[in-house]
Amino acid sequence: MESSNQKKAKLLGMPFGTANGKLKKMLLWHFATKLKMLVCYHCGELIETLEEFSIEHTEPWMSAADPVGVFFDVEKIAFSHINCNVGAAIHPNTRKVVGGKLRCSICGGWFQKDSFHKASRDTTGRTSECKRCAIKDILIVPAVLVCCACGEKKSSSDFHIDRYSATGRRYMCKECRKTKPKFIPE
Numbered sequence: 001m002e003s004s005n006q007k008k009a010k011l012l013g014m015p016f017g018t019a020n021g022k023l024k025k026m027l028l029w030h031f032a033t034k035l036k037m038l039v040c041y042h043c044g045e046l047i048e049t050l051e052e053f054s055i056e057h058t059e060p061w062m063s064a065a066d067p068v069g070v071f072f073d074v075e076k077i078a079f080s081h082i083n084c085n086v087g088a089a090i091h092p093n094t095r096k097v098v099g100g101k102l103r104c105s106i107c108g109g110w111f112q113k114d115s116f117h118k119a120s121r122d123t124t125g126r127t128s129e130c131k132r133c134a135i136k137d138i139l140i141v142p143a144v145l146v147c148c149a150c151g152e153k154k155s156s157s158d159f160h161i162d163r164y165s166a167t168g169r170r171y172m173c174k175e176c177r178k179t180k181p182k183f184i185p186e
Contacts, residue, residue: 029053032079041078043098044110054082097124106133145169149176
């Protein structure tokens, strides 16, 4: 006597689990098409066929503190080309320029390369966050600072910008930096 799954497999010409998975993928494709959500999460290009359509987690769930929570969080699911999805798994830290555009790591938007600051160490030659998101990251600079060389209180505009400083400005004013002797190794 045939089991229910054997009968279904015989009727469908494939295992029932495989047919069920294909049906679910077709339904997702159908709804994503209607909702105009067929833009690849990785490259920003249109996903044109069901064969290249894939579903992925935008956050690696296996290494998450709460893998079950991340796995089932529908807000952390996106669509992509199957090649982009697999490529990202193989080379997770490789960014690509697609049509002259890059994806911002903060806001997720796609922008022209010149919307990113230059970064010689990155494979794209640009920072991972767009200029707009980078501005949000800049510190609120105090209006008045004290120069470490002359000890005078001066406007923050009298100091050069220094992103690595706690105040967002250099510790020595522009005037003192001009007159400060340069270090010349012997």
